[in-house]
Amino acid sequence: MSAFRAALEGLRRVARAPALIGGVWVLTLAISMPLAIVMRGMLAEHLGRSLAADASMSGVNYEWMQEFASQAAGVGVTFRPTIIGFGAVLDNMSAFVDATARPAVIVAAAAAYILVWLFLAGGIIDRLARDRPSRAHGFFAACGVFFFRFLRLALAQGIVYGFLFGPMHRWLLDRLYPRMIHEVTVERTAFFARSMLYLVFGILVAACAIVFDYAKVRAVVEDRRSMLGAINAAVGFIRRNYGAAVSLFAIDVLLFAAIVALYALLAPGPGRTTATILISVAIGQLYVLARLCVKLAFWGAEAALFQSRLAHAGYTARPEPVWPDSPAAETI
Amino acid sequence: MRHACIGIPSFLILAATAAAQPATTGALDSPRSPRNASYTITARLDPASRAITGSEVITWRNITAKPATELQLHLYWNAWKNTRSTYMRESALGGGGGDGGRAPNEWARIDVSSVSVAGVDRTASRRFIAPDDDNAEDETVMAVPLANPIAPGATTEIRVAWSAHVPRTFARTGAVGDFFFIAQWFPKLGVLQDEGWNCHQFHAGTEFFSDYGVYDVSLTVPSGWIVGATGVERDRRDAGREAVHRFYQEDVHDFVWTTSPDYLERRARFEHATLPPVEMRLLLQPEHERQAERHFDATRTTLKYYGEWYGPYPYGHITIVDPAFQSDAGGMEYPTLFTAGTRWLAPARVTTPEGVTVHEAGHQFWYGIVGNNEFEDAWMDEGFNTFSTARAIAQVYDPNYLALRYFGGFVPWVFKDIALDRETQGNRLAGYRRDAKSDAQSTPSFRYFPSTGGSITYNKTALWLNTMERWLGWPTLQRIMAAHFERWQFKHPKPQDFFAVANAVSGRDLTPFFDQVYRSSNVFDYAVDDLKSVREGDRYHTTVVVRRYGEARWPDFVKVVVDFKNGSRALELERWNEDDRWKEYVYDRPVQALSAQVDPDRVLLLDVNYTNNSVTLEPKGPRAATKWSLAWMIWLQDALLSWAALV
Numbered sequence: 019m020s021a022f023r024a025a026l027e028g029l030r031r032v033a034r035a036p037a038l039i040g041g042v043w044v045l046t047l048a049i050s051m052p053l054a055i056v057m058r059g060m061l062a063e064h065l066g067r068s069l070a071a072d073a074s075m076s077g078v079n080y081e082w083m084q085e086f087a088s089q090a091a092g093v094g095v096t097f098r099p100t101i102i103g104f105g106a107v108l109d110n111m112s113a114f115v116d117a118t119a120r121p122a123v124i125v126a127a128a129a130a131y132i133l134v135w136l137f138l139a140g141g142i143i144d145r146l147a148r149d150r151p152s153r154a155h156g157f158f159a160a161c162g163v164f165f166f167r168f169l170r171l172a173l174a175q176g177i178v179y180g181f182l183f184g185p186m187h188r189w190l191l192d193r194l195y196p197r198m199i200h201e202v203t204v205e206r207t208a209f210f211a212r213s214m215l216y217l218v219f220g221i222l223v224a225a226c227a228i229v230f231d232y233a234k235v236r237a238v239v240e241d242r243r244s245m246l247g248a249i250n251a252a253v254g255f256i257r258r259n260y261g262a263a264v265s266l267f268a269i270d271v272l273l274f275a276a277i278v279a280l281y282a283l284l285a286p287g288p289g290r291t292t293a294t295i296l297i298s299v300a301i302g303q304l305y306v307l308a309r310l311c312v313k314l315a316f317w318g319a320e321a322a323l324f325q326s327r328l329a330h331a332g333y334t335a336r337p338e339p340v341w342p343d344s345p346a347a348e349t350i
Numbered sequence: 351m352r353h354a355c356i357g358i359p360s361f362l363i364l365a366a367t368a369a370a371q372p373a374t375t376g377a378l379d380s381p382r383s384p385r386n387a388s389y390t391i392t393a394r395l396d397p398a399s400r401a402i403t404g405s406e407v408i409t410w411r412n413i414t415a416k417p418a419t420e421l422q423l424h425l426y427w428n429a430w431k432n433t434r435s436t437y438m439r440e441s442a443l444g445g446g447g448g449d450g451g452r453a454p455n456e457w458a459r460i461d462v463s464s465v466s467v468a469g470v471d472r473t474a475s476r477r478f479i480a481p482d483d484d485n486a487e488d489e490t491v492m493a494v495p496l497a498n499p500i501a502p503g504a505t506t507e508i509r510v511a512w513s514a515h516v517p518r519t520f521a522r523t524g525a526v527g528d529f530f531f532i533a534q535w536f537p538k539l540g541v542l543q544d545e546g547w548n549c550h551q552f553h554a555g556t557e558f559f560s561d562y563g564v565y566d567v568s569l570t571v572p573s574g575w576i577v578g579a580t581g582v583e584r585d586r587r588d589a590g591r592e593a594v595h596r597f598y599q600e601d602v603h604d605f606v607w608t609t610s611p612d613y614l615e616r617r618a619r620f621e622h623a624t625l626p627p628v629e630m631r632l633l634l635q636p637e638h639e640r641q642a643e644r645h646f647d648a649t650r651t652t653l654k655y656y657g658e659w660y661g662p663y664p665y666g667h668i669t670i671v672d673p674a675f676q677s678d679a680g681g682m683e684y685p686t687l688f689t690a691g692t693r694w695l696a697p698a699r700v701t702t703p704e705g706v707t708v709h710e711a712g713h714q715f716w717y718g719i720v721g722n723n724e725f726e727d728a729w730m731d732e733g734f735n736t737f738s739t740a741r742a743i744a745q746v747y748d749p750n751y752l753a754l755r756y757f758g759g760f761v762p763w764v765f766k767d768i769a770l771d772r773e774t775q776g777n778r779l780a781g782y783r784r785d786a787k788s789d790a791q792s793t794p795s796f797r798y799f800p801s802t803g804g805s806i807t808y809n810k811t812a813l814w815l816n817t818m819e820r821w822l823g824w825p826t827l828q829r830i831m832a833a834h835f836e837r838w839q840f841k842h843p844k845p846q847d848f849f850a851v852a853n854a855v856s857g858r859d860l861t862p863f864f865d866q867v868y869r870s871s872n873v874f875d876y877a878v879d880d881l882k883s884v885r886e887g888d889r890y891h892t893t894v895v896v897r898r899y900g901e902a903r904w905p906d907f908v909k910v911v912v913d914f915k916n917g918s919r920a921l922e923l924e925r926w927n928e929d930d931r932w933k934e935y936v937y938d939r940p941v942q943a944l945s946a947q948v949d950p951d952r953v954l955l956l957d958v959n960y961t962n963n964s965v966t967l968e969p970k971g972p973r974a975a976t977k978w979s980l981a982w983m984i985w986l987q988d989a990l991l992s993w994a995a996l997v
Binding site: 046047049050051053054055057058059061062064065066067068069070071072074075077078080081082084085086087088096097099100101102103104105106107108109110111112113114115116120124127128131132135136139172175179191199201202203204205206208209212216223227287288289295298299302303305306309310313 | 694774779784947964965966971972973981983985992993996
């Protein structure tokens with residue numbers, strides 16, 4: 019199977035698993051909703067019975083936003099103009115590549131979100147690898163089986179990503195970049211230099227992400243218990259299928275870029291009437307849904323690629339898991 | 351009527367005379383200033399070693415009523431000699447970057463090798479003094495005791511030779527790559543006043559002060575390099591691998607220059623029915639070539655509106671410098687030359703470069719022509735100019751939008767939902783709100799806390815001027831500022847001079863207002879604390895409680911309006927005494943109240959919390975909060991997804 023066909027296969031498998039898509043969307047909503055409710059409380063308290071709310075309701079009351087920001091604490095400090103429309107995406111992408119610190123409450127939410135993804139990853143990959151419904155008990159049994167294995171994997175991921183986003187990022191962008199542009203007097207030259215460093219950083223992160231992704235895929239499909247073994251096996255698979263693995267990742271990145279570009283075109287402001295507010299929220303949630311689909315489709319595609327290249331014909335995944343464990347790989 | 355006599359007629363006369371002048375020689379038809387500190391300077395730049403060697407002849411006249419027994423000269427570049435100077439200590443106090451990991455050759459220095467007064471060598475007697483803080487390690491002011499006092503009205507000749515090292519830019523001065531911006535670079539006399547020398551050390555938060563004179567400066571730079579400077583280039587001679595550029599300007603109080611082989615040079619002209627023409631010279635970075643017209647447009651906007659509002663620009667020429675990336679030289683004013691500042695990616699309908707261009711061009715009026723003491727009363731130029739910038743921008747560049755920059759600050763994104771308004775964003779209310787209590791404006795500017803002084807200098811002044819505009823009307827404020835401009839051009843006004851003009855022109859005693867905004871750090875915060883409207887029989891009993899949470903007190907009538915559901919309105923105008931912290935208004939009407947507002951027209955732009963200025967019985971706060979929290983949630987979800995990409 020070529021990378022392109024694997025990508026299509028990934029999309030097809032995700033399309034056949036609407037409950038999975040709905041589930042991760044609900045998860046994303048469930049993690050973000052409590053903080054949104056807290057934020058709503060802060061905003062409502064600050065607006066009180068003021069007429070400033072009328073202007074805030076019928077558009078953007080920037081003056082009120084600044085006034086709110088001047089007294090905001092905790093999660094409130096993140097309520098800034100950048101949350102509006104596509105600015106939100108740019109803000110997060112920029113913070114990601116610039117390793118910008120976020121308030122503790124956002125970091126905590128992200129940690130919780132990642133933890134839940136770690137729990138669900140086994141079930142999701144299992145479902146996508148089987149390409150047939152595993153039902154709730156099968157899904158969550160797989161989640162349970164792989165959760166602790168993926169926690170061990172997460173330890174390795176934490177060390178690697180901690181190094182990349184910590185010392186490596188600081189070295190690239192806080193030390194090397196200033197040295198590179200020390201006597202540069204042309205902004206676009208500096209931007210080019212910074213873009214190249216972003217690229218280097220992105221390649222390093224992507225390389226690690228690919229390895230960890232295939233480690234998860236191999237762990238699930240081959241019922242691997244050793245995560246170091248899974249990483250080793252993933253590296254072996256990628257080395258032997260370098261072109262396909264990299265191409266598949268590139269396709270995934272392009273898909274992601276296409277969704278971001280589309281959102282850049284469509285992302286509305288916050289809305290002025292009830293209808294436009296609802297449309298704005300709906301488009302925002304469609305964007306979130308599309309990003310989730312890309313993430314799932316990539317896992318599906320990686321599983322399909324692995325299954326087509328390494329596993330023998332018909333080999334799909336480990337046997338139907340039964341909590342707490344399942345002993346052996348499924349064979350024909 | 352008196353104000354009209356002070357302002358408008360003389361303004362028109364000045365316009366007419368200025369229009370008749372030769373435009374581009376650096377000479378003015380007749381002296382506008384006392385010209386008591388004139389400089390003839392010769393300097394040579396060695397770009398490789400980043401060294402300047404120079405000599406100057408200062409022709410100085412004592413215009414005070416007392417004899418001068420010593421001279422005091424600024425040696426600004428010694429502020430960047432080490433971390434122990436007052437400038438660097440204040441920078442650190444304000445959270446500045448300290449030495450920024452500079453290499454030893456990226457620091458500055460200026461060494462005077464000889465100084466003579468009236469032919470008498472005084473080199474050995476020179477010493478450093480620190481009049482502001484007694485910092486023995488600060489070498490930014492040099493005192494030279496005189497062998498013979500200089501009598502009032504007498505003129506003397508001072509000869510100084512020096513060498514200096516150009517730093518990597520500090521405070522918009524220095525070099526990066528082949529870009530050189532050379533400001534505050536020569537030994538420069540302080541200002542002798544009847545009270546003595548006004549020659550402050552270089553401070554982190556303030557700028558400069560000096561007397562007017564004639565500058566005749568010859569600069570030697572590598573051949574082929576473009577030079578921009580204060581004044582007009584009168585002569586250029588090639589001398590082998592170097593070229594000597596001679597610049598000349600009358601009636602200015604400083605001289606700055608820049609050189610680089612990379613500049614693109616563009617020229618345009620400002621023309622106006624009643625204002626004198628101005629030749630504009632733009633030195634542009636090649637990567638900004640397509641933004642040339644934006645720079646010219648913004649400069650024209652300034653010359654037009656400032657000229658119409660305050661008085662004409664008399665010099666006939668102006669040089670706009672677009673500084674190199676990383677030079678940190680942008681956004682600074684000098685006589686007849688200013689630095690703008692733009693970005694490679696500069697979207698339309700965003701005021702980069704227009705905002706900074708209008709502001710710095712505007713300093714030609716508030717700083718260049720009206721030469722207040724920026725060490726002590728920086729608000730008199732920065733604040734006046736911030737107000738004027740916002741007003742001029744609103745005339746031409748409305749709407750303009752908020753843009754934020756991402757990815758290391760390189761990539762802009764325009765928020766078309768946020769049109770910036772003149773009154774709050776243009777006058778920078780957010781910064782003032784944050785720092786409102788940090789200093790009283792009447793404190794000498796160089797004693798403001800370094801990191802918050804700007805909010806008091808720029809923002810607060812702009813806000814109270816705009817408040818005056820809304821309170822007294824633009825025609826009155828315009829006459830006040832035009833009268834101040836006319837009366838104090840080419841002189842050194844002090845705060846009380848402006849207040850006197852304001853009282854005279856407005857025809858009212860504005861002292862209580864200035865007591866609040868200038869002599870105090872108190873903040874304004876009026877609020878509608880409560881609104882109740884309950885049915886009692888066939889009528890509604892409505893009570894409104896208005897409070898003054900801030901310590902500052904509006905000196906005129908405080909306006910309160912109460913709107914009722916049948917469209918009727920109750921208007922209250924009441925003066926609040928010093929002890930008044932709240933007022934109650936009671937109405938018995940057949941209809942229920944809808945809302946109450948204090949200062950509904952937002953006259954008092956200094957009110958730091960306008961959200962609490964109103965209360966409605968049909969609040970939309972919960973709905974607005976829902977709307978915005980849902981928008982925020984999408985940002986949060988996107989953030990979560992970004993990090994979950996690593997799982």
